[in-house]
Amino acid sequence: MSGARIGPVGAVLRHAVLLGAAALALMPFLWMLATSLKPQNEIFLSEIRWWPQRLHAAENYAKAFERAPLARFLLNGVIVTGTIFLAQIAVALPAAYALAKIRFLGRELVFALVLFAILIPPQAIAVPLFLLFHQLGILDTYAALIAPFTISVFGIFLMRQFFMTVPDDLVDAARMDGISEFGIVWRVMLPTAIPAVTAFGIFSVVAHWNDYFWPLIAVNSRELFTPPLGVVAFRNEEAGTDYGPLMAAATVIIAPLILAFLIAQRRFIEGITLTGMK
Amino acid sequence: MAEIALGEIHKRFGETIVLNGVSLEIGEGEFVALLGPSGCGKSTLLRIIAGLEQADSGTVRIGGRDMADLPPAARNLAMVFQSYALYPHLSVRANMMVPLRMRDLTGFERLPLIGALAPGRREKLAVMAARVEMAAETLKIGHLLDRKPGQLSGGQRQRVALGRAMVREPAAFLMDEPLSNLDAALRVHMRTEIAELHRALGATFVYVTHDQVEAMTMSSRIAVMLDGEIVQIGAPAEIYEDPRDLRVAEFIGSPRINVIEAVADAAGAPVAGHGATLGGRFAAAPGAALRVGIRPEHLALAEPARAPLAGRVRHRENLGAEMLLHVAVPGIATPVVARVAPQAARALGPEAQVGLVFDPADLRVFDANGRRVAALARPERSRAYG
Ligand SMILES: Nc1ncnc2c1ncn2[C@@H]1O[C@H](COP(=O)(O)OP(=O)(O)OP(=O)(O)O)[C@@H](O)[C@H]1O
Ligand SMILES: [Mg+2]
Numbered sequence: 001m002s003g004a005r006i007g008p009v010g011a012v013l014r015h016a017v018l019l020g021a022a023a024l025a026l027m028p029f030l031w032m033l034a035t036s037l038k039p040q041n042e043i044f045l046s047e048i049r050w051w052p053q054r055l056h057a058a059e060n061y062a063k064a065f066e067r068a069p070l071a072r073f074l075l076n077g078v079i080v081t082g083t084i085f086l087a088q089i090a091v092a093l094p095a096a097y098a099l100a101k102i103r104f105l106g107r108e109l110v111f112a113l114v115l116f117a118i119l120i121p122p123q124a125i126a127v128p129l130f131l132l133f134h135q136l137g138i139l140d141t142y143a144a145l146i147a148p149f150t151i152s153v154f155g156i157f158l159m160r161q162f163f164m165t166v167p168d169d170l171v172d173a174a175r176m177d178g179i180s181e182f183g184i185v186w187r188v189m190l191p192t193a194i195p196a197v198t199a200f201g202i203f204s205v206v207a208h209w210n211d212y213f214w215p216l217i218a219v220n221s222r223e224l225f226t227p228p229l230g231v232v233a234f235r236n237e238e239a240g241t242d243y244g245p246l247m248a249a250a251t252v253i254i255a256p257l258i259l260a261f262l263i264a265q266r267r268f269i270e271g272i273t274l275t276g277m278k
Numbered sequence: 279m280a281e282i283a284l285g286e287i288h289k290r291f292g293e294t295i296v297l298n299g300v301s302l303e304i305g306e307g308e309f310v311a312l313l314g315p316s317g318c319g320k321s322t323l324l325r326i327i328a329g330l331e332q333a334d335s336g337t338v339r340i341g342g343r344d345m346a347d348l349p350p351a352a353r354n355l356a357m358v359f360q361s362y363a364l365y366p367h368l369s370v371r372a373n374m375m376v377p378l379r380m381r382d383l384t385g386f387e388r389l390p391l392i393g394a395l396a397p398g399r400r401e402k403l404a405v406m407a408a409r410v411e412m413a414a415e416t417l418k419i420g421h422l423l424d425r426k427p428g429q430l431s432g433g434q435r436q437r438v439a440l441g442r443a444m445v446r447e448p449a450a451f452l453m454d455e456p457l458s459n460l461d462a463a464l465r466v467h468m469r470t471e472i473a474e475l476h477r478a479l480g481a482t483f484v485y486v487t488h489d490q491v492e493a494m495t496m497s498s499r500i501a502v503m504l505d506g507e508i509v510q511i512g513a514p515a516e517i518y519e520d521p522r523d524l525r526v527a528e529f530i531g532s533p534r535i536n537v538i539e540a541v542a543d544a545a546g547a548p549v550a551g552h553g554a555t556l557g558g559r560f561a562a563a564p565g566a567a568l569r570v571g572i573r574p575e576h577l578a579l580a581e582p583a584r585a586p587l588a589g590r591v592r593h594r595e596n597l598g599a600e601m602l603l604h605v606a607v608p609g610i611a612t613p614v615v616a617r618v619a620p621q622a623a624r625a626l627g628p629e630a631q632v633g634l635v636f637d638p639a640d641l642r643v644f645d646a647n648g649r650r651v652a653a654l655a656r657p658e659r660s661r662a663y664g
Contacts, residue, residue, distance in 0.1 A: 178351030
């Protein structure tokens with residue numbers, strides 16, 4: 001990384017600004033964490049208190065797990081987001097490879113359609129999808145939660161853009177070595193595209209872990225609730241104004257995302273560079 | 279090892295005709311350079327031989343077998359790319375193993391984890407590993423086997439690419455400007471190494487380059503390609519001495535051959551624009567427009583008054599062992615370049631008036647379309663006016 005040299009004052013200033021912005025973004029999150037540690041009587045104080053005088057964490061978290069099947073919600077979240085991500089990769093990589101590296105009639109048209117499909121907001125097709133799934137009789141199943149997202153046009157677009165930067169020679173070398181076209185996708189393109197796949201993975205997992213809109217429409221049974229549905233249901237039915245356990249539940253539900261991001265971030269930065277090719 | 283025969287290959291991309299009826303016979307164990315300027319279709323031709331590209335029409339035969347519809351891997355060729363094209367996520371060893379694994383292991387044996395259960399897989403892998411070690415030994419990259427391509431220098435990557443090509447002992451090696459990403463010194467070095475490799479392996483090499491020095495120094499024959507056609511094919515000396523087309527004469531040789539516009543006189547001798555008869559007799563009708571080529575090294579300094587070409591020195595380039603003089607001859611559009619000994623030229627002041635003489639036997643004469651015009655009576659080896 002190269003950058004313009006700045007003096008110590010500039011550096012301090014820059015960090016102050018960055019820290020300020022970060023603090024602003026983190027504030028609600030930290031408040032959630034703090035609330036999840038407080039007893040009920042300390043939550044609605046007029047003063048700002050970041051650390052409770054009486055730590056109530058164990059009680060809050062125990063209550064959260066006790067009153068709602070949080071583990072079940074988390075498991076549902078993992079099943080749904082994991083399957084969606086794997087399906088998206090299984091579709092997007094071969095599609096992107098074809099769009100980037102194989103010459104065929106109508107390729108540009110297909111790519112234009114992909115771009116067009118990116119413009120369609122998911123809300124716009126929610127009702128038709130709902131009706132379709134009703135006809136198929138798969139409402140209120142895992143399939144209903146997963147199926148609409150298995151093809152990610154954004155994923156296809158992103159991976160296609162990345163594959164465009166992979167030298168054609170590498171693909172040709174693989175063909176000379178006798179690797180099949182699908183083999184090239186999984187054994188040559190995928191390993192070189194790890195940074196892009198990671199970026200897409202973060203996007204996809206966050207979007208579908210936090211999705212509230214579609215699961216709300218697609219499922220009714222409590223056993224199929226994804227984490228956001230779970231938190232809301234928990235508030236409505238159990239907690240009322242009992243915010244300590246509610247925030248504890250919210251924290252539990254966000255935690256896997258944070259963990260996943262921290263792990264992915266390292267891979268993200270390491271990446272596999274294409275330097276071996278020039 | 280096998281011979282390669284191309285018959286009337288045509289290829290176009292949309293409206294552009296890239297290959298226009300290319301026929302070429304490459305003998306077993308031969309080293310043929312495809313030489314031509316950028317964009318003349320060399321890579322396309324090589325890719326058609328490899329099977330990476332389909333010709334619109336024409337035949338590709340390797341070892342006597344028609345290759346139509348055969349996928350690249352089934353042709354048993356190896357290709358070395360300009361960008362090396364190593365798998366960036368695999369170690370050098372694994373890179374070199376890929377072609378062997380793909381050829382010698384079954385689909386089941388290549389599976390991760392359960393593939394290890396296949397009987398005989400370990401023996402096969404051991405054979406392959408030995409092959410890789412041997413190739414690495416030959417190329418002196420044994421100590422790099424566990425590195426990733428990203429941790430290698432350009433020259434080392436080039437060797438790995440050669441190694442990956444070597445391990446499966448292909449019928450022929452196809453190389454597309456393999457040295458053009460290297461610096462000048464390394465290029466010279468690798469030139470010798472590739473030539474030695476060719477000698478050691480005895481395999482057929484097809485080597486694409488736009489660098490005439492590479493083609494001249496390495497190959498047994500050069501095929502000069504221009505605008506999608508092979509204009510001339512022959513031994514390096516033949517291409518240099520006896521170009522059949524003005525474009526070949528201009529493309530080969532550095533500095534470029536001097537080209538002087540002339541008109542044939544009644545005897546078939548070319549008369550330059552400034553009125554001097556250049557000597558020799560050629561099969562041209564009286565009054566026909568000619569373009570007379572003379573290589574810089576065939577010009578020598580002489581008294582201006584008695585020389586057919588005379589003018590002022592515009593520019594001198596001292597190359598150490600020799601000196602290039604750019605002489606502006608009145609009546610000739612571009613300066614005439616002469617390659618002379620530095621001692622002879624040192625005495626000359628700037629803007630000196632010099633004469634240039636040559637042996638008419640060294641003239642290469644072309645007609646207005648650039649086709650070679652044959653010399654009639656072989657002129658005796660004597661300096662014109664000399
Ligand atoms: N896939 C393609 N689509 C359209 N035109 C192409 C394609 N590949 C090559 N061409 C064109 O065909 C011509 C020949 O290309 P080719 O790559 O064979 O040239 P080359 O002789 O190898 O040149 P260089 O020395 O620059 O590598 C060029 O004009 C190029 O623009
Ligand atoms: Mg090329």
